[in-house]
Amino acid sequence: MVEKAKNDAKDSDKGKGKDGAPGAVWFREPQRRRRSPGLSRERIVATAVDRLDREGVDGLSLRKIAADLDAHATSLYWHVPTKGDVLDLAIDEVFAEISLPDDHRALDWREVVLAYMRELRAMLLRHPWAASLAGTRPLAGPHALERSEAVYAALTRAGFAGPVLAATAAAVSNLVIATASTQAAWAERAEAGSRDALRGLITERHELYPTLAAHLEDFLGDWDTQFEIAARTLVKGLAAQRTEGQA
Missing domain, CATH: 1.10.10.60 (Homeodomain-like)
Incomplete structure (x- = not known):
């Protein structure tokens, strides 16, 4: 190969x-x-x-x-x-900036996956150009492969195997890359002004978007909170899948 x-x-x-x-x-x-x-x-x-x-x-x-x-x-x-x-x-x-706990091979797999997701996101926000490249170029260098090895090892310890293992690892990375890309794209504009404009648009047309209008502040919530909830929800869902014997 x-x-x-x-x-x-x-x-x-x-x-x-x-x-x-x-x-x-x-x-x-x-x-x-x-x-x-x-x-x-x-x-x-x-x-x-x-x-x-x-x-x-x-x-x-x-x-x-x-x-x-x-x-x-x-x-x-x-x-x-x-x-x-x-x-x-x-x-x-x-x-290479993505750090994992020194004892990550002995930690609970959920801790390792969450630590990786947070570190990957922080790195992508420091280097906004990296999110688009991470989604379009093979991550075959030694630093990227070392991090992939840690994530795969954690998920393997959790009991994931075969195509489900690969799909699970991809879901972990793709969630981070997608959310970081979106945040980076907003940051290129005057984000505060864009948020105000979107808030005004939805408020003015609330009949067309009643659910968004009813949950406007959550819809326009802060990036950190939304990411943390999304990451924990994903890991919780993966744990449930594993427990149910679907993995």
């Missing part, structure tokens, strides 16, 4: 232009890197993360990273051949 993934990545990379195939950097054979004073893959990735935090994916290019490093763009290609490689390396770099 790994060999096939490597070959597929090489083949797809040929037809994907300058960005390469998503995740190809993890399957491609490492290339020999030319020595460049003061330049390394680690510095390039750190600079890319900083630029992504400031300008998002649309503001990222190898030329801009080179300018930030006071280097020539061609010298970057010896370390990161494509923009796609940079994106994959950057998303894995920020996954």
